[in-house]
Amino acid sequence: MSRQLTQAYLALAAICLIWGTTYTAIKYAVHDFPPYLMVGIRQTAAGLLLLTWAFMTGRVRTSVFPPGVLSPDLPESPLTRKYALRQAMTGICTITGGNGFITWGMQHVPSGLAAVIGSLTPVVVVLINLSWKGSERINSRIVAGVLLGFGGLGLIFHHGWADFMNPLYRLGILGCFGSCFTWSLGTVMSKRWNDPRVAPSLNAGLQITAGGLGGFLLSALFDTSHQINHTPESWAAIVYLTVIGSAVAFTLYMFTLRHLSATVSSLYTYINPLVAILLGWLLLGEHLGGWEIAGMLVTIGGVWLVNRGYQAAGKANV
Numbered sequence: 001m002s003r004q005l006t007q008a009y010l011a012l013a014a015i016c017l018i019w020g021t022t023y024t025a026i027k028y029a030v031h032d033f034p035p036y037l038m039v040g041i042r043q044t045a046a047g048l049l050l051l052t053w054a055f056m057t058g059r060v061r062t063s064v065f066p067p068g069v070l071s072p073d074l075p076e077s078p079l080t081r082k083y084a085l086r087q088a089m090t091g092i093c094t095i096t097g098g099n100g101f102i103t104w105g106m107q108h109v110p111s112g113l114a115a116v117i118g119s120l121t122p123v124v125v126v127l128i129n130l131s132w133k134g135s136e137r138i139n140s141r142i143v144a145g146v147l148l149g150f151g152g153l154g155l156i157f158h159h160g161w162a163d164f165m166n167p168l169y170r171l172g173i174l175g176c177f178g179s180c181f182t183w184s185l186g187t188v189m190s191k192r193w194n195d196p197r198v199a200p201s202l203n204a205g206l207q208i209t210a211g212g213l214g215g216f217l218l219s220a221l222f223d224t225s226h227q228i229n230h231t232p233e234s235w236a237a238i239v240y241l242t243v244i245g246s247a248v249a250f251t252l253y254m255f256t257l258r259h260l261s262a263t264v265s266s267l268y269t270y271i272n273p274l275v276a277i278l279l280g281w282l283l284l285g286e287h288l289g290g291w292e293i294a295g296m297l298v299t300i301g302g303v304w305l306v307n308r309g310y311q312a313a314g315k316a317n318v
Contacts, residue, residue, distance in 0.1 A: 008259035011252040016268040018252075020275025022245040023111035024283070025237040026103055032234035034223040035104040040215030042238055043095050046246030047209030054202040078195040087203060088210035090189040095211020097182025100218055105175030108168040112280065115273035116153045117176040119299075121266045122146050122306065124184035129262065141309030142263065149270045149302025156277060156295030184266070190254065191262040200254035208250055263306070270303045 029038050054060050060079075106114050123146050126138055163169045186207075194203050219226065228234075256265045274296050281288040 004259055008256050011256045012260065012265065012268060015249055015252050015256065016271035017275060018244055018249040019268055020115075020272040021279060022241055022249075023106070023115050023272065023276045024279050025241050025245065026106055027111050028233050028237040029241065030103065030107055032229035032231050033238070034219060034225055034227070035107060036100055036215050036219035036223050037226055037228075038215075038238065039095070039100045039103050040212050040219055042242045043099065043208050043212030043215055043246055045212070046242045046250070047091075047205050047207075047212050049243070049247050050201050050205030050251065051209060054199060054205055060199075060202060078197045083193075083195065083198075084206060086189070086193045087206035090186050090193060091207030091210035092186075092214045093182045093189060094186030095208055096214030096218065098179050098186060099183075099211065100179070100215050101175045101182065102179035104222075105172040105179065108166075108172030109176065112273055112276050113157055113173075114176045115269075115276045116157050117173065118180055118183070119150055119153050119269040119273060120177075120180050121184050121187070121269040122263050123150065124181055125187055125263050125266050128184055128188045138263075139309050139312060141312060142306050143309075145302045145305030145309055147302070148305060149299050152295045152298030152300075152302055153270070153273055154295070155298060156273065156292050158291060187257070187262050187266055190257050191265070194254065194257060196258060200258060201251045204247075204251045204254045208246055267303050267306060270299050274299065 029042075033041075102114055102118065126142070126146065130138075164173075190203070190207070253265070277288065277292055277296070
């Protein structure tokens with residue numbers, strides 16, 4: 001396995017842990033922040049931090065003129081207006097839609113159930129790839145692994161569907177499914193549109209900033225209140241979500257998408273709910289019984305099977 005591929009899998013492992021903790025942090029934040037306003041504050045701040053860092057460390061210059069290129073005439077800069085527009089469109093899908101809709105939905109559904117719905121991302125990525133020209137090939141192992149992984153998560157949260165009669169609960173679920181679709185679409189767009197000459201931190205900065213501005217727009221249209229209750233817990237959650245959950249993790253995600261397939265890159269959605277369950281058990285006293293443990297084992301088996309499927313198809317480059 002090459003060094004870059006090893007780093008990509010390590011980045012994916014870090015994403016699994018970091019984004020698994022963000023569900024708990026979002027739960028703290030939405031107690032005191034309007035959901036879309038919180039998305040706008042969090043993501044715009046993270047995007048501007050990344051863009052500032054990209055400028056200060058020369059990531060912009062090396063993206064325009066890759067190392068070893070002395071003449072400004074060679075090659076043509078990838079940072080065109082069209083490229084920036086595509087990055088903005090991707091950010092609107094992944095951040096405004098993907099992060100915004102699930103943040104809104106988590107007002108009404110448990111964080112674990114939101115993570116379960118988010119685990120459908122690999123399935124949706126496969127479906128989008130199949131409908132997009134030049135789609136990635138899949139095989140029976142990949143399909144079986146995706147279904148097995150989601151089945152394991154169904155075991156974990158088999159009791160959560162009892163609340164489905166609550167209208168707000170149903171709306172929260174609908175928001176989570178909307179998040180799953182828009183995030184999956186953004187994942188495929190990133191995989192196809194991100195230029196390898198552009199630093200991952202710069203791509204992430206462009207996407208997150210655009211997505212955060214979209215969050216402010218949704219706040220103006222749909223937040224029923226714009227009042228913020230200033231508490232240490234909510235602001236600590238915002239800082240964590242901004243710096244670690246967005247700036248750091250999304251840059252790692254851009255790096256992962258550069259070196260791994262879109263479906264493999266989305267496998268973090270299987271691990272996130274497991275992290276959320278363990279945090280709930282350790283920090284919040286939530287239940288962890290036989291069904292949850294069995295579901296974890298089945299889900300991990302699904303992740304392994306998907307990876308084996310991509311190795312067999314030659315997509316993992318090992």
